[in-house]
Amino acid sequence: MNTSSYATSADIPRQRWLRIIPPILIACIISYMDRVNIAFAMPGGMDKELGISATMAGLAGGIFFLGYLFLQVPGGKIAVHGSGKKFIGWSLVAWAVISVLTGIVTNQYQLLVLRFLLGVAEGGMLPVVLTMISNWFPDAERGRANAIVIMFVPIAGIITAPLSGWIITALDWRWLFIIEGLLSLVVLVLWALTVYDRPQEARWISEAEKKYLVETLVAEQRAIAGKTVVNASLGAVLSDRTMWQLIALNFFYQTGIYGYTLWLPTILKELTHTSMGQVGMLAILPYVGAIAGMFLFSSLSDRTGKRKMFVSLPLIGFATCMFLSVTLKESIWLSYAALVGCGFFLQSAAGVFWTIPARLFSAEMAGGARGVINALGNLGGFCGPYAVGVLITMYSKDAGVYCLAVSLAIAALMALLLPAKCDANSPSVGAPNTAKRAV
Secondary structure, three states: OOHHHHHHOOOOOOHHHHHOHHHHHHHHHHHHHHHHHHHHHHHHHHHHHHOOOHHHHHHHHHOHHHHOOOOHHHHHHHHHHOOHHHHHHHHHHHHHHHHHHHOOOOOHHHHHHHHHHHHHHHOOHHHHHHHHHHHHOOHHHHHHHHHHHHOHHHHHHHHHHHHHHHHHHHOOHHHHHHHHHHHHHHHHHHHHHHOOOOHHHOOOOOHHHHHHHHHHHHHHHHHOOOOOOOOOOHHHHHOOHHHHHHHHHHHHHHHHHHHHHHHHHHHHHHHHOOOHHHHHHHOHHHHHHHHHHHHHHHHHHHHHOOOOHHHHHHHHHHHHHHHHHHHOOOOHHHHHHHHHHHHHHHOOOHHHHOOHHHHHOOHHHHHHHHHHHHHHHOHHHHHHHHHHHHHHHHOOHHHHHHHHHHHHHHHHHHHHOOOHHHOOOOOOOOOOHHHHHHO
């Protein structure tokens, strides 16, 4: 049976959705919990105990992303040529150790060092897991698969918000880091027992599903074989204009994402004047909205093949809600509703965005390309929290939030300026017939 008949058959098993997605999602959730628990620790007593100002709090939140640079490209290459499973396994060990050590810091400088090291330890995660997804899911499924995995952000938010509020209220901010660090070791066991890098390595997969995946993915690679970047060096890929558009877009997007995420508990506490336990409960709803937004926009994008549109629309919505959260602040509940709206659009563009590199680069180059886009783009994760901290110190919280809204508006504009070949239904991409039929 050929690849086309496989792609149109309803009989192909779909075990990959249950066997591959959940453990990857859980590992990503743990990484994000370790990354953002500082957002609850700061207003929960860490700032006062360690003498941390708003500017220093922004630096502690953002310095993570300087360390995040180091393993992006190596991580992507290891996932392509070696084992992403082993890479993430060792990363889980590192996350556990660093998080526990953060729970026993005695000054702000120790905190900065550990936050930087956590960034290094988590740096390769996203390019590795996105490469693993590309090994398991053809283009017609990749938008939804990416969106489910990137859903670790709202799911982690839903878990972290009440858990962090409860731990800080019942114990203190130090136990928050220790407990969540130990969870990484629990996840390590699950990861080691369940994940495989490629369909050819999995023992549980049926011959029908394996044949479908291998043949479809090979056909997709043949379809982009004529592109000039297919055998290019990383330096040549970096000279590509679209590559830099993707980097810049991701930079301004991540500025908004992490500026919002790392300051949300502080903003909620200042807006509502409630306890950390109540702040934790209020912080759940934006992340519930984020799940709905990711499902909606990724499904629409996969169904229509339009990638640019469904990256830009959520960014416009995110920027608008960010702006409204300040302009409506005289009404607590209207401002909170705008913050929930920010949550709805928070990650809606992400799953669609990460389908684009696989359409522009060969599998050989896509791992490294994802690493570069994520590494340089995530410098926005440093700039967002730090800029908000500086603007709070110099002016007000409102100025910090307006800065994030402007950043997101720029990202939306850059999405609209991406070339037409980024869309899945563009004939210039040369997408395989199987993908077109499945969409």
